Amino acid sequence: MYLIDALKKFQRKNRNILFTTPGHCQGENLPTILREILGKKIFKIDLSEVIGLDNIRCPENILLKSQEAAAKIYAAKKSFYLYNGSSSGIIALMLTLLKKNDKVLISRNAHISVINGLILTGAMPVWVQNNWIDSWNIVENVNPEDIRKKLDENPDIKAVFLTNPTYEGVICDIEPISRICNARKIPLVVDEAHGALWNFHEKLPKPAILQNAMPLFSHCIKPVILLLKARFCICQKIL
Numbered sequence: 001m002y003l004i005d006a007l008k009k010f011q012r013k014n015r016n017i018l019f020t021t022p023g024h025c026q027g028e029n030l031p032t033i034l035r036e037i038l039g040k041k042i043f044k045i046d047l048s049e050v051i052g053l054d055n056i057r058c059p060e061n062i063l064l065k066s067q068e069a070a071a072k073i074y075a076a077k078k079s080f081y082l083y084n085g086s087s088s089g090i091i092a093l094m095l096t097l098l099k100k101n102d103k104v105l106i107s108r109n110a111h112i113s114v115i116n117g118l119i120l121t122g123a124m125p126v127w128v129q130n131n132w133i134d135s136w137n138i139v140e141n142v143n144p145e146d147i148r149k150k151l152d153e154n155p156d157i158k159a160v161f162l163t164n165p166t167y168e169g170v171i172c173d174i175e176p177i178s179r180i181c182n183a184r185k186i187p188l189v190v191d192e193a194h195g196a197l198w199n200f201h202e203k204l205p206k207p208a209i210l211q212n213a214m215p216l217f218s219h220c221i222k223p224v225i226l227l228l229k230a231r232f233c234i235c236q237k238i239l
């Protein structure tokens with residue numbers, strides 16, 4: 001609520017048109033078609049780093065408090081808001097963990113940003129295949145034994161990147177996978193882009209961060225904050 005409150009306060013106090021980005025000037029400069037579809041109101045709070053709204057590159061005030069609150073809610077040590085979506089978080093994690101020619105275990109259902117991360121890092125993928133669920137005609141998530149087998153076959157793997165849940169909502173059993181990776185001291189990164197609400201109800205699947213001993217992973221808000229394309233990256237440990 002820190003950000004929402006600050007936006008409301010800013011709106012109440014500042015009645016002048018700002019000549020900063022974004023160029024629509026709080027909705028005054030909108031193309032007619034956008035105004036017709038979306039209305040003007042939402043653009044009143046589409047603001048950049050104006051005074052009172054903190055700066056995401058070096059948050060000191062409301063964004064810092066908001067990130068700290070997010071870390072608490074998600075039981076993380078740290079939380080960082082991302083711009084450029086979950087893709088930027090995934091690529092940042094890959095650049096942190098991998099260098100050229102490092103082997104990385106990746107599930108076949110990975111998002112395209114993981115492929116971009118491979119190109120940017122020069123790391124070599126070892127794929128773990130997702131099976132098919134015939135009765136539903138959708139892809140299965142990975143299973144712990146397949147992960148163990150791949151890690152046994154490739155003891156030089158430097159990190160494991162999984163996507164949980166799949167696009168269709170099929171989850172995998174993170175706890176045993178986490179144990180397998182931990183025993184080998186290999187960081188397990190879980191792209192939970194579609195699991196952002198899991199922390200909020202006991203009947204939902206358990207988020208990776210609550211499944212113990214996970215050295216580091218990304219957890220990204222997708223369904224929650226769509227318009228701003230803002231996402232989270234939360235970390236249990238920083239490498």
Ligand SMILES: Cc1ncc(COP(=O)(O)O)c(C=O)c1O
Binds near residue numbers: 084088191231
């Ligand atoms: C599983 C998964 N990971 C990552 C992403 C990347 O998200 P963004 O578009 O915010 O970069 C998506 C987007 O659809 C996704 O579905």
